[in-house]
Amino acid sequence: MHVNARPRLLNRLHPKSLPLLLALLLAAALTGCSRQPAAPEQPPLELSIMLPLHLIQPPSDELVAELEKMTGTDLDLRWVPDEIYSDKLSLAVASGSYMKATYVNFNEYQYMKNAIRLGHFWEIGPYLWDYPNLRKLSSLVFEESAVDDQIYGLYAERPASRQGIILRQDWLDRLGLEPPGTLEELYEVLRAFTEDDPDGNGQDDTFGLADRNDLIYGAFKTLGSYFGTPNNWGLIGGQIVPEFETDAYMETMKFMKRLYDEGLINRDFAVTSKQNQRTRFVTGAAGVYIGSMADAQRLADSAVALDPQAAFTLVNRIQGPAGLRVWAMPGYGGMFLFSKSAVQTKEELHQILAFFDRSMDADVSNMMRYGFEGRHHERADGEVVLPPEQEQLRVDEVNAMHTLMIGELSNPNLLPIAELRPLAELAETLIKDNTRFVVRDATANLESARDDESGLELQGIITDATYNFMLGYLDEQGFRREVQRWKDSGGARIIEEYNASYQQFRGSQ
Secondary structure (H helix, E strand, O other), X not given: OEHHHOOHHHOOOOOOHHHHHHHHHHHHHHHOOOOOOOOOOOOOEEEEEEEEEOOOOOOOHHHHHHHHHHHOEEEEEEEEEHHHHHHHHHHHHHHOOOOOEEEEEHHHHOOOHHHHHOOOEOOOHHHHHHOXXXXXXXXXXXXXXXXXXXXXXXXXXXXXXXXXXXXXXXHHHHHOOOOOOEHHHHHHHHHHHHHOOOOOOOOOOOEEEEOOOOOOOOHHHHHHHHHOOOOOEEEEOOEEEEHHHOHHHHHHHHHHHHHHHOOOEOOOHHHXXXXXXXXXXXXXXXXXXXXXXXXXHHHHHHHHHHOOOOOEEEEOOOEEOOEOOEEOOOOEEEEEEEEOOOOOOHHHHHHHHHHHHHHOOHHHHHHHHHOOEOOOEEEEOOEEEOOHHHHHHHHHHOHHHHHHOOOOOOOXXXXXXXXXXXXXXXXXXXXXXXXXXXXXXOOOOOOOHHHHHHHHHHHHHHHHHHHHHHOOOOOHHHHHHHHHHHHHHHHHXXXXXXXXXXXXXXXXX
């Protein structure tokens, strides 16, 4: 269902507008033949946006300048390295000093609800119907991301789950191994990639898994899925339970600790940045990367540039104790929220919404997605051709721009790619296959005021305890003491509120 079907949240956009609309149409008909004076040229909209940088560098100045020209804006894009984005966002929340538009990923968005309820951001639901592209966005995603039945953000669309395993096929071949299909087989691949000289150079210079300091988008949460861990919160025995109180979470920590103790993972994974993780993988220091399968082709291209013999494959199905499972995001990877302190009038808010609406038009969205024709891509028969020799140029100059795009997957104005390269095509196939066994957060449609208020701060207790267990500084008893500290600090209240919300939700069905 799309916005143009007028879903429940949007039915109330203009409850008293029909008489006014008829009057305006009549006035337009009576005056349509008269000559109107030319409207004065409007100055460009000054638009500041804070958003994460997932790559080494932001999009090229030429691309940004063209976007400004096409949309009539003066853009101030504040790119913040992804590794410190949560910290910057927390500072903005604490100080109330936001850019006009702020990108919040789906996990952080859950902890922005308190700021939303305090009136920090504009409600935009009543205005979406006014824009030809925004009105076509998915009402289901808007329902999923609504706060108290109101819409506050424009969403960056993402597949349900892109998570999987990228690994060196040439190393598997050299060691006579098959791609793993179980957790124990995955462990054996990691061990062999560490101990059995997979690159054949006669030196002890490789290890299995390259990981980073991120329990969500790094290896930990995906491995947790394979062990049967809930996605943040699970429904177990009729009760809403936090993931870290489950046996599966403990088994995941033990598995990671085993990798750490045996040297099958980089020793500094708890403090390693995303870029350093990728560097270790593409330079052949490690043979396995657990994360977004959509990154496989780009990582492979970087590796082949250094070692032409390097070859890669993908795995998305790992059988665990509970069968096939992988954690899922909602229908959005992030949201753009609009600050009331930085955007002080409805007129300016409408200008900003018009910018995002314009960004979905064919000419703008295809430039944002693929770059300049003739430089970054070619076109043939209404499709986009992505020459392999221009891949690095697209990475350096274009790909960071994707974070600024909204409704990307379902935007009908985006041209299809004529032919994906083999690894990219495999990634697309496996990402679609993931939808067969995704695990969603059991609290997605539930409410906890205490979680909205202090959940992010309390999560720090669990994050620290998880790393300390994997690094050997806490045993099981020590970890459970930290869980109890989380409960005593407000976590028990969160559990109570989610369970009360669940009972109310179930009773309404």
